[in-house]
Amino acid sequence: MTVNKADNISSIPIDGFSNVRITSLWTFFMSVQWSEPWLIGLLVFHAVCLFLTLLTCKYYRAQICHFLLVVGLVYSAEYLNELAARNWRSYSNFQYFDSKGMFISLVFSIPLLLNAVIIVMVWVYRTFSTMTELKTLQLKRKARREKREKND
Template identity: 45%
Template sequence: MVDPNFIEVNEITGYWSFLASIDWNDPWLIALIAVHVLTTVTTLMTRNNTNFQIFLFLILLSAAYCSESINEFAAAKWKSFSKQQYFDSNGLFISTVFSIPILLNCMLIIGAWMYNSLQIMVTLKRAQLLQQVKRNKQEKNSEPTKEVKSDHEKSD
């Protein structure tokens, strides 16, 4: 018996029809989405912990790098965890559900690093300007006061 929600490969004409053909109720896909949500929450919660974010960034990039191998393994073992064979040789499915969310998290981490760097640069520049103002005040106070003669005194 054929599943009524089953879409033939030749019926997929674009990316949106491809996304519509995915059975998002498959338990392993729900778990994968939960992992991506958890990763994003972890990324946001640890945005001020640079050491942890470096570790997370490297783990995420390693996972994205291994996506081709993961795709090949999943293509060979799909019957043990999935209702349908999604893992094509081009890697469209693994890129969509695995690599893109990972790379978006990496971009979020880089954005947090850039924001933190900007905040540090602003703080540093403010401190430099305050120190320069103090130095200028000290130089003004330490200079001997020059008496300016008025026009009447010059003519005398």
Template identity: 40%
Template sequence: LRSGFAPAYDNFMGFFHAIDWKEPWLICLLALHVLLLLSAILSRKHINLQMCLFLLALSGVYFAESLNLFLSAHWQMFSTQNYFDPHGLFLSVLWSGPLLVIAILILINTLLSL
């Protein structure tokens, strides 16, 4: 079983180490996700604000492909290397993934409050 997870772990660690986590735009992206998560947690009793955050998060996921195309064409303006591959792996992991997690948390909160 351990050898079954070893290739996945090696791929993840390769992905993790290939990213320069000190780039200002990456720090801002992570801060944006933390801010959105805190907003979702702190506004859990305000259903209208929760729905706005939910739609905002899902809109971000919906436009991820267009955003990836745009960022892959203009990466020199803000980054030291091109992270934006044609398949969108980087953007899926660092943009869409956290937004989907936040949207799922909002959905669970909404269903529990019914």
């Protein structure tokens, strides 16, 4: 007597409210109930962070503070995931916070890291601009010196 076992597909997570197998980012994002108030608040938070990132482009010290705050939030994502997993019933209809941190990484950390990348790109651009400006001034100063020496 042989008993056939079903294929083990338990490695593919099942969405909590629609019982859909999550096989891609698209199915993951479609399985999230985006109308929950805390998720709307999270989206507003990310919009405000992006606005602050763009607003602080001209203010170096404010941008440093914003960058450190963003990186600190990303660093604390693991702890936030544990806290949210323990208390999800108080603010959510579904348990989104898995032990591997996929949900918090996709909806919390990645947008914050994109803000950090934008800030670093602004810093690199400003550094290159300053270096170009400095080299131009050095070449002008050298040309004036050579012209002065030639006239003397």
